[in-house]
Amino acid sequence: MIKIPIYDPSTEVESLSQEVLESVQKVLQSGQFILGQNVKNFEKETADYLGVKFAFGVNSGTDALVIGLRALGIGNGDKVITTPFTFFxxxxxxxxxxxxxxxxxxxxxxxxxxVSNLESLITEETKAILPVHLFGQACEMDELRAIAEKYNLKIIEDVAQGFGGEYKGNKLGSMGDVGCFSFFPTKNLGTYGDGGLITTNDEETARFIRMLRGHGSEKKYHNEMFGYNSRLDEIHAAILRVKLPKIEDWNHKRKEVAERYQKGLSEIPEIILPNEKKGRVHVFHQYTIRVLNGKRDELKNYLFEKGIGSMIYYPVPLHKLPVYKEKDWAFPIAEKAAEEVLSLPMWPLLPVDSQEEVIRAVREFFI
Known part of the structure; x- marks a missing residue:
């Protein structure tokens, strides 16, 4: 039986239950369930927090990416540079x-x-770069923006795992042409269901996002393009408004968990610990180690026997998935990472004694 899961929302849910219930009750009493005042307020509050001009709630992180791409004019025949080591x-x-x-x-x-070889991949058909701030740490945004400016490319930031993270004083999702966020329940800022957000600083891009999320119309019943029914639910916006003021504290607590792991595991030569680069604020959506010498699966099984959960993000790099079986792609560093990565339990309210138990179990396996 798992005593320490990879993620446990129960303590957070319990601590917020009264505030959340009151907020949801107000929504029910208002009778406004679609694009009501909570959505408007949440969009404004989130834009202010992230330091962007516009923010739009949508119904998932996936829709945020789709709408963000389309709002920038990315479509048939275009090429977008991205990573093979991310969620599908x-x-x-x-x-x-x-x-x-x-x-x-x-x-x-x-x-x-x-970023070192991105320029070699750029052709006339290349229209955008889609960096993923994986596990909560920023990509090399200065280099990416310099390349984008040189070749007139758009940048779509995938910030599904990085809400509140920073790069040289800038919040993630504020530095590209659009930023795309997920509010899946396990995210640093998550709701109790699906939800997403798109950010931008460009007024014309904002206009397209607004239209695309609502069936391609600015004015109801006057549809100008084929869009989507993709709106953040009012109830989810109300829940997220309760949680948003707590995100800085929660991210700080995640960092404290990571620091305890770093201290407790630093002397084990057969693992590589996460590396927070200078000028970043890593928000540790996951605490992901690399396990060397082919021992990753053994360690995972050992932790399971000790009642400790862990996860492999991601066991198969994208280019090795069945949908790309016709491709003859090779990305050796991503492939090696998929064989070695292991994420340890991580959430803001993870008890210290549980953290110590995880550290003790990992150390026992190697020592």
Whole structure:
């Protein structure tokens, strides 16, 4: 039986239950369930927190990516450079708008896209770069923006795992042409269901996002394009408004968990610990180690026997998935990461004694 899961929302749910119930009750009493005042307020509050001009609630992180791409004019025949080491939704969204993902291998220390060879991948058909701030740490945004400016490319930030993270004083999701967020329940800022957000600083892009999420119309019953029914529910917005003021504290607590792991596991030569790069604020959506010498699965099984949960994000790099079986792609660093990564239990209210138990079990396995 798992005593310490990879993620446990129960303490958070219990601590917020009264505030959440009161907020949801107000929504029920208002009779406004679609794009009501909570959505408007949440969009404004989130835009202010992230330091962007516009924020739009949608119904998932995947829809945020799809709508964000389309709002920037990405479509049939276009190519978008992204990473092979991420959740499938990243490339799925590119395909869904009719574009083609072009993959670049990753940095072995951060797991983020390696910017060093991106320019060699750019052709006349390349229209955008889609970096993923994986596990809560920022990509190399200065280099990415310099490349984008040089070749007139758009940047779509996938911030599904990085809400509240920073790069040189800028919040993630504020530095690209659009930022795309997920509010899936396990995220740093998550609701009790699905939800997403798109950010931008460009007024014309904002206009397209607003239209696309509501069936392609600015004015009701005057549809100008084929869009989507993709709106953040009023109830989810109310829940997220309760949680948003707590995100800084929760992210700080995640960092404290990570620091305890770092201290307790630093002397084990057969694992590589997460590397927070200078100028970043890593928000540790996951605490992901690399287990060397082919021992990852053994460690995972050992932790399970001790009642400790762990997860492999991601066991198969995207280019090895069945949907790409016709492709002859090789990204050796991503493939090696998929064989070695293991995420340990992580959430803001993870008890200290549970953290120590995780550390003790990992140390026992190797020592």
């Amino acid at each position: 939704a990243t490339v799925e969204a590119i395909h869904l708008v009719g574009a083609e993902p072009i993959l670049a291998d990753i940095d072995p220390k951060t797991f983020n896209i390696d």
